[in-house]
Amino acid sequence: MAQRLHAALLARGETVAAAESLTAGLFCAALASVPGASRTLRGGAVVYATDLKTTLVGVPADLLAEHGPVSGPTATALAEGVRIRCGASWGIGLTGVAGPDPVDGHRPGRVYIGVSDGTTTEVVRLDLPGDRAAVRSAAVEAAVAALLARLADGNGDGRDGVTP
Amino acid sequence: MAQRLHAALLARGETVAAAESLTAGLFCAALASVPGASRTLRGGAVVYATDLKTTLVGVPADLLAEHGPVSGPTATALAEGVRIRCGASWGIGLTGVAGPDPVDGHRPGRVYIGVSDGTTTEVVRLDLPGDRAAVRSAAVEAAVAALLARLADGNGDGRDGVTP
Numbered sequence: 001m002a003q004r005l006h007a008a009l010l011a012r013g014e015t016v017a018a019a020e021s022l023t024a025g026l027f028c029a030a031l032a033s034v035p036g037a038s039r040t041l042r043g044g045a046v047v048y049a050t051d052l053k054t055t056l057v058g059v060p061a062d063l064l065a066e067h068g069p070v071s072g073p074t075a076t077a078l079a080e081g082v083r084i085r086c087g088a089s090w091g092i093g094l095t096g097v098a099g100p101d102p103v104d105g106h107r108p109g110r111v112y113i114g115v116s117d118g119t120t121t122e123v124v125r126l127d128l129p130g131d132r133a134a135v136r137s138a139a140v141e142a143a144v145a146a147l148l149a150r151l152a153d154g155n156g157d158g159r160d161g162v163t164p
Numbered sequence: 165m166a167q168r169l170h171a172a173l174l175a176r177g178e179t180v181a182a183a184e185s186l187t188a189g190l191f192c193a194a195l196a197s198v199p200g201a202s203r204t205l206r207g208g209a210v211v212y213a214t215d216l217k218t219t220l221v222g223v224p225a226d227l228l229a230e231h232g233p234v235s236g237p238t239a240t241a242l243a244e245g246v247r248i249r250c251g252a253s254w255g256i257g258l259t260g261v262a263g264p265d266p267v268d269g270h271r272p273g274r275v276y277i278g279v280s281d282g283t284t285t286e287v288v289r290l291d292l293p294g295d296r297a298a299v300r301s302a303a304v305e306a307a308v309a310a311l312l313a314r315l316a317d318g319n320g321d322g323r324d325g326v327t328p
Contacts, residue, residue: 018210024196025189028210032188035264035296043212043220046182046192052207052250056220086216100199132199 001144002030008151009040009089016147017086018044019057019078021069021095022111026140042088047078057081070095070106072114072123079114079121090150091116092143098132108132111139115146122150165308166194172315173204173253180311181250182208183221183242185233185259186275190304206252211242221245234259234270236278236287243278243285254314255280256307262296272296275303279310286314 009016018027024046031041045056050069053059058081059074067073075093083091092115099108109128114121124146128138173180182191188210195205209220214233217223222245223238231237239257247255256279263272273292278285288310292302 020189022196023193024201024205025184025191025193025208025210027189028212029187029189029193029300032186032212032262032300033297037188038212041188041212043210043216044189045209045220046189046207048192048196048202048205048207049250056207056209056249085220086213098196133197136193136196 001141001148003034005144005148006031006034006037006040008148012151014089015040015042016090016092017042017082017088018092018094018143019047019053019082020044021047021053021078022098023094023136023139024048026136027092027094027143030140030144042086044082044086053078057085068104070097070104070110070112072112072125075112075114075123076116076121077114079116080118083116083118089117090147092147094139094143096126096135096139098135100132109135111135111142113139113143113146115143115150117150122146165305165312167198169308169312170195170198170201170204172312176315178253179204179206180254180256181206181246181252182256182258182307183211183217183246184208185211185217185242186262187258187300187303187307188212190300191256191258191307194304194308206250208246208250208256217242221249232268234261234268234274234276236276236289239276239278239287240280240285241278243280244282247280247282253281254311256311258303258307260290260299260303262299264296273299275299275306277303277307277310279307279314281314286310
């Protein structure tokens, strides 16, 4: 799937960056597993600590205070912020609860994924089954799938053409 | 090994951040595989594109131009920069060539790992065998081992006590 995403981005001459909380680098690492990944992967931020979501990616502190780190608005701000800070065509924001314990009232498996092209940011909310490793792995796969779906739209705004 | 590192940091009340190039997030992701990792892992930066080493972590552009992205001085600057920007006790810098092709005259498997506590930064240079996946995986293991060795020193300066 990383290979498919690399090829799809390459065909459009586009790049991606990711701000990752629960996955902590797994999305970027998956893309970097493909030889030649430097043509499509810019990089990103591992924003495990809540304050790094603000300092590294620019998520407003009051947004975090109002909605919490595990939320759609935070996933949106992560995607938009990392896209800008890394100079990428696309930004991915990944936040959620890997488990085993709940966080801020969210049960393990609750994940928000933001996908931004600078014009439109779409957020997917998931409740993933399985243990900590399974949740993190499935979150990466879902993020790759979400970006592939946007790329398949052809125009990047997520409103026309093929939808997921 | 991630579990051992988490426990060793927890025992000292210390934290870690990493700036990763060839591993692209695998070091942070390994630490985050341990439940409760938020007590020792701050986060980090995936600095796959060379310019992100400067913009995200503060590696001086003239240092990159003089020594190249795959070098001891770059690993040092990545470790020191990410430690400061993430507010961590320890900073790890990982740069190298995963392969299959050489980069800037360096053969695949050449990896530099910087470990900084804010006072002393030590750099390990490795020539790792195997394919792209093996090199990246071994680089993460070597970085974990290098930090564990520094922690085993007891005083963090890498000069006294148990050495690797």
